[in-house]
Amino acid sequence: MTGGYMGKLLRVDLTSQTWTTAPLPEEAVLRQYIGGIGLGMRILLEETSPSVKATDPEAPLLLMTGPLSGTAAPSSANLAVISLNYDTPFAVATGHSHGYWAAYLKHAGYDGIVVTGRSERPVYLWVDDDRVEIRDASHLWGQDTRETERLIKRELGDEEKISVACIGPAGEAMLHGASIKNDRNHGAAKGSVGAVMGSKRLKAVAVRGTGEVPLAERSRFLEVCNRWQEAIMADPAPGEGAPSVGKLLSEAGIMRGYTYVGESHMLAGKNLTDPLWGERYARRMVEAAQNWTITPKESYNCTIKCAYDCRITTGPFAGFTASLCGGGENIEGAAAMIGVEDPGAAVALTDYFDAKGIDSSVAGSLLGMAYELYNKGVLTREETDGLDLSWGNYEAAMTLLDQMCSGEGFGGRVLRRGLKEAAQLIGRGAETCVLHIRGGGINMHDWRPAWSVLLGQIVAGAGVCWQGPGVDAWTTEPDLGYTEFAPGTIPEGKAEAVAKTQIKKLWEDTLGVCWFACWGVKGVLDYASQAIALATGWTDFDREEALTVGERMVNLQRVIAVQRGFTPADEFDISPRLLEAPAAGKAAGRSIQPYLEQMVKEYYRLMGWDETGRPTAATLERLGLAGLL
Structure with a gap:
């Protein structure tokens, strides 16, 4: 099996209370989609018809790792949760969490878990290396996430080496905004993935693993990861960007x-x-x-x-x-x-x-x-x-x-x-x-002084979420040629900055590492692509191929949306408050609204989409997605 991967998925059917393992796709497919949101969205697209809703029993909930999860790569603990979007029905949901859960699942021998069906009673899943159990969770239903984690660890007799991902009362009630929490301080929320988990009456997934992730070239892999880690904490030289997030x-x-x-x-x-x-x-x-x-x-x-x-x-x-x-x-x-x-x-x-x-x-x-x-x-x-x-x-x-x-x-x-x-x-x-974009809650800052971030949330393919932040706020992106912050409330250059940073970010979401280990880090496109090459043995994998993966992810999200009924009007289903000019502060009197339609059109052009926001046949063919629309 290719290094970086454990080679199999755990598939759980809660209706029949059964589980099985399935091999990962062939290597050519892995190289196209990598892992994380990439493999997750591909499975979702293949196994879900456009008429299925997020909380239908047949709708899958995918808990995915990436090839760098559980390795020496920096912050290699990213859990990607993929489902249909409960808040924005035509969209996919891609939530992210960290802690230890994803690393422990890899060490248990799995690259991800695909959950379908609906249990008649509350249950939790226990994955202990190659031992899998579907356990009764009736005594846990109604408990908050902190108490659920504590009780499961006590029940399983291990306080230190088990990681628990669970829902609380909000997920049980299938509330919009329900999250999946793990390791106390971490959680995945976007698209209300916790409500999807609650609809299946799945209270928690506990994991413990004792294995190691295979690597094609371990010593060189460690060298690259060390340089990557140093770059995260480096103070940039004058003119070379801002400190990383x-x-x-x-x-x-x-x-x-x-x-x-x-x-x-x-x-x-x-x-x-x-x-x-x-x-x-x-x-x-x-x-x-x-x-x-x-x-x-x-x-x-x-x-x-x-x-x-x-x-x-x-x-x-x-x-x-x-x-x-x-x-x-x-x-x-x-x-x-x-x-x-x-x-x-x-x-x-x-x-x-x-x-x-x-x-x-x-x-x-x-x-x-x-x-x-x-x-x-x-x-x-x-x-x-x-x-x-x-x-x-x-x-x-x-x-x-x-x-x-x-x-x-x-x-x-x-x-x-x-x-x-x-x-x-x-x-x-x-x-x-009411603050929303297409029914989803915005990432909770006031983005009216930072038009790139606001535009990035408007065109995000997984409902409203962090995807293409541009370079108006927090940090710059020297690997993309942005070494200075852009003025927040001018329209010029926003669409291009959003398109470029979205492609980069969605590539990073396939890896199994935290975005904070990538966002604004000088050299990270080389470090991450080299890490993939050395983990897998794909010796010619480089930053250009990495960005193509990211572009493929952007288009795959839009394909799912179009298949499920996205219309051009949906792009502008935005809270009026977000389009108002603030009455005070640094953006006082400045509104994105007069420029928004043209900015969206420019974003479409840069992505290779038509005027309705639909990827063209040529774009899909170039990215290996021909025939999906």
Whole structure:
């Protein structure tokens, strides 16, 4: 078998309560799709008809690794979760998580798990090297993700060498935004993959592995990986770009980086109604964190350690320890969107949402809409069943999430329906302030000052998610020729930057490594392509072929969307709030809306698509996708 791969998939049918193993596709196919989202989307496309919905029993849930997962490659712990998109029905969903789960699955001898069917009772899957069990999970149903992980590890008798990926009450209730959490601090959420898992009544997948990943040229592979790791943490020379995101977020760096988010007026404060409030929120968070105990948490072979535990020492939650992932969007989605002033309460609220197993981007958009309407006098206290949704009331937010999970109260009656449907049900202007793109929750910053990022989320092929960030914010991309930040609110060059960074990012999503080990890293196209060549034995694999893989991924996502009913109008199914000019801040008076249609057309042209957003026959043939449309 080709190095880098274990050579087989685990296929589980929950309807029949059976499992089997299946070989990976032939080497030529592996070279086209690599792994991660690549193999996952290919399997999804081959095995799902356009009429199947995300939560139908026959719809697969794929938990995929890449050829670098579980190796000495930097941050080689990426778990790619692929399914049909619960929020945007014509799209694929591609969620990502880290920690240890993907590495342990590789060490157990599998490159991925394909789950179909629906169990009559709650179950969890136990993979222990070549031993596989489908176990009863009735006693776990209703538990949050933290307690589920603890109970399963205790039940299996191993606290240290088992990794558990599970859903919480949000996934069980099939809420929009439901996530799959693992290793306490990590989770995959985009496209509501946790709801898909919940629809199958699959509470968790626990893995333990003792094997090793085969490598074609081990010593040279290690040399390349060491250089790659050094590049992540390198300080760029003048004129050679900005520090990589991995360096910026290292050692729980988001608590330092929040100052940048606030000063850039990209912090999603009070449902995007007050950009300057977000700057103050960020300053308070950074100042408070200096007095807290911050403990960076490791992932498999990861020196970045962006995830962290945070012991709060001030305010109403003093003494509480929150377990958080490394990004900043979760704190904004759960707290800044509803105007929580106290930093400790903001962190504790985020932890509460994570434990329930819901993406703060979706939940935050739902709550932000409700709180804004309440504070404007549109929603009454009678309509919220007595809940006071004044800005900053974090206790009411916890109650609303509980209601969404249970189906009771205003949360269960209205917000549980998801972003667009909840807004339509409320009416009275709710549609103008709910934040969404094609029904999915945006990555929770205010992207109106960063048009490349906003455009990248609009044209993203897997619903709304991080795909083509451009170079307006966070870092640059020297490997693509971008060594300086671009002005955020001018249209020139945005489509090209989005197209190039999307292709690069989707190549990286096939590898089995964390994006933070790649984003903005000088030389990473060479390091990663060399690592693939040395792991697999494909000696002529290079950066040009790598970018072709990324381009293939972009087009494969669009093929799936077109097959499932995408229309040109869907590209512009965007919250009006995201198209408004901010009233204050660095983007004050600047709106993307007058330029958006032309930017999308230019993006289509660069991708080799027609004016409707459909890949041309020539483009598909060039990428080995002929005949799919």
